[in-house]
Amino acid sequence: MKKFINDPQQFVPEMLKGIALANPDTLRYVPAYNLIHRADAPNHNKVTIIQGSGSGHEPAHVMTVGRGMLDGACPGDVFAAPPLDFITETVKLLASDKGVLLLVNNYTGDRMAFEMAEEVAQADGIEVRTLFIDDDVSVKDSTYTVGRRGVAGNFFVMKAVGAAAENGADLDELVRIGEKVNSVTRTMGIALTACTPPAKGSPLFELGDDEIEIGVGIHGEPGRRRAKWMPATEVVDELLGAILPDLPFASGDRVAVMVNGLGGTPISELYLLYGIVHEKLTEQGITVGRNYVGDYCTSLDMAGASLTLVKLDDEIESLLAEPAEIAIRVF
Secondary structure: OOOOOOHHHHHHHHHHHHHHOOOOEEEEEEHHEEEEOOOOOOOEEEEEEEEOOOOOOOOOHHHHEEEEEEEEEEOEOOOOOHHHHHHHHHHHHOOOOEEEEEEEEEEHHHHHHHHHHHOOOOHHHOEEEEEEEEOOOOEEEEEEOOOOOOOOHHHHHHHHHHHHHOOOOHHHHHHHHHHHHOOOEEEEEOOOOOOOOOOOOOOOOOOOOOOEEEEEOOOOOOOOOEEOOOHHHHHHHHHHHHOOOOOOOOOOEEEEEEEEEEOOOOHHHHHHHHHHHHHHHHOOOEEEEEEEOOOOOOOOOOOEEEEEEEEEEEEHHHHHHOOOOOOOOOO
């Protein structure tokens, strides 16, 4: 497998350095803790919002640091939770007088690291709260976690609490908003190929040329089942068939839709999927209020996609519509 890489052990630091160099006016890089943070952080007029997780899911989370979203992100190695000292030192460096909110995708390693970091920070007198994201409907328990996994739906939690923080919401209010968004967000993914971690140099798992993994996790964890390739319309039927009954979503609902690429899928295919999703939701009386198509939470170079639906109300839709200035740029 050919990749643009030097030393696999330096893959993450070199990536982070590149992100900082590409955004010199808005971002800062602290190599000791794999930390990317806003140049103006800490801002004592707002709650600090930090996300961690492993690397390999870019643009989540280091490329979503900026005004209106995260104040900092301190990822671990590819698909590995950040070490405890990365998180504790990040919290100390970025702590605001209004407190710190930690956003954590629900994986066992991430939960353990962030829960310990929360305890350390509180012992140091820093007001910290932790919010766990678990939007994946695919499986209840997986290789990496107890309970549901946190996947691409994390974007909507980051966006909503980030917007509210910019508007001056306190820590309790941010936790309320984040829990609310998480509670109405559902995601499921399908893989067409495996992904190849730089340090491994070979695919993380094997899929036959005519096979797909239905319900795959963003670290390549098994999903609900392995199946034969199927046309795109049937893929959408699989995803909607799992997501819609789970909340449930029903006729009359207004939703945000995300068709998220897993890293190796052309944008043309993602828009093809979105068109099918939009039409099928409309047929069921569900209105698409906002849409997001592209790579938001990936699995390195995995070919595949996930579908996320968020049930909107006036508060959530207003927060999602707030402006943000992050490292992901179209032009």
